[in-house]
Amino acid sequence: MILWLNGELVPASQARIDPADRGFLLGDGLFETMMARHGRVAFLDAHLLRLARGAEAIGLALPLDPARIATACVKLLEANGLADAPRAALRLTLTRGPGPRGLALPPEPAPTLMIAAASAAPPPAGLTAIVATPRRNNRSPSAQLKAIAYLDNVLAKEEARARGAEEALMLDNDGHLACASAANIFIWENGRLLTPSADCGILPGIVRAAILELAPGLGVETLEDRIAASRLSRIEGAFLTNSLIGVVPLTRIGERALPAAHPLTARLAAAYELLLDSADRNG
Structure with missing residues (x-):
């Protein structure tokens, strides 16, 4: 599996997230789960708008603008051989990044942004x-x-x-x-x-x-x-x-x-x- 992590496509086995990342330690972050069909992400604009609004609500600046995140999703699907898949799942995770011990926000946050992609099964009948x-x-x-x-x-x-x-x-x-x-x-x-x-x-x-x-x-x-x-x-x-x-x-x-x-x-x-x-x- 190939991940998109902080601006780069990397094999999952080589991906590294800082042990001090507040998402890992405190759940300090947001995510979006999206569905792509034949390389096109459904309601991508709505997902990215919700992400941006959520980030604003918790006082976190997006590390990339929505257009670049959209491009990253397309490149990730291609890298994982899912550009033509009838159904693929994308998971975008945004955290506040690493910080010092305790709950206080880091004075200069360095957010972590990761996107993963995988094939998705058809939905159940009930x-x-x-x-x-x-x-x-x-x-x-x-x-x-x-x-x-x-x-x-x-x-x-x-x-x-x-x-x-x-x-x-x-x-x-x-x-x-x-x-x-x-x-x-x-x-x-x-x-x-x-x-x-x-x-x-x-x-x-x-x-x-x-x-x-x-x-x-x-x-x-x-x-x-x-x-x-x-x-x-x-x-x-x-x-x-x-x-x-x-x-x-x-x-x-x-x-x-x-x-x-x-x-x-x-x-x-x-x-x-x-x-x-x-x-x-x-x-």
Whole structure:
């Protein structure tokens, strides 16, 4: 595997990150996970805008402008033989770089920027889920940042595996539905499409935004809302979204089976695929 690290393409076996890097020691950094199709990164501008906004929020200057980061992604795909791959995953990690011991910010940060690429499997037809014990802290300033400190989500995902499910649904500290371990969630309730609101500790996802834009054109009423966990027992269907899986239905939550092929979920998934195809042709 070839990595892009601080401006250079290097074999993963030769890559070196400073042992004092604050991303490694403190989780002081951000990341983006992106999907590329035949060498073109889907919603690249939106990902880089979110990265830039997140970096500004934590007081970290991007070491490269978005155009150069975009070029790095293309070169990395080529270096790994993925320029023609139907699906490839890109992981961009930005940290504040090395610093002295303790929590105080380094006076002159030297950020670390790394991009990795790998082939990506097709998304599953459906997923099962449980409501996990770990919570999303909706009062944390990092809740809406794609921060690399992901331990709560890791533990939630492991709980799902231990309980025989594939995904973990996480609640916020007030008991409202927030997200899955690495995805946003939508539910169907009384014919409307609902998704947790921004104050529920969610990361506002790129695909989430696309679905909210596409839905009205299909005659689907949407609502961003605080969704109590008890409402999950009455929903008509649900699906997850993220940049790698796109739109994937949930077939079971806990012991309750859900309709595997809600017709409106299928229509939204098809509209999203058309959006990707259009971006590929026009990008």
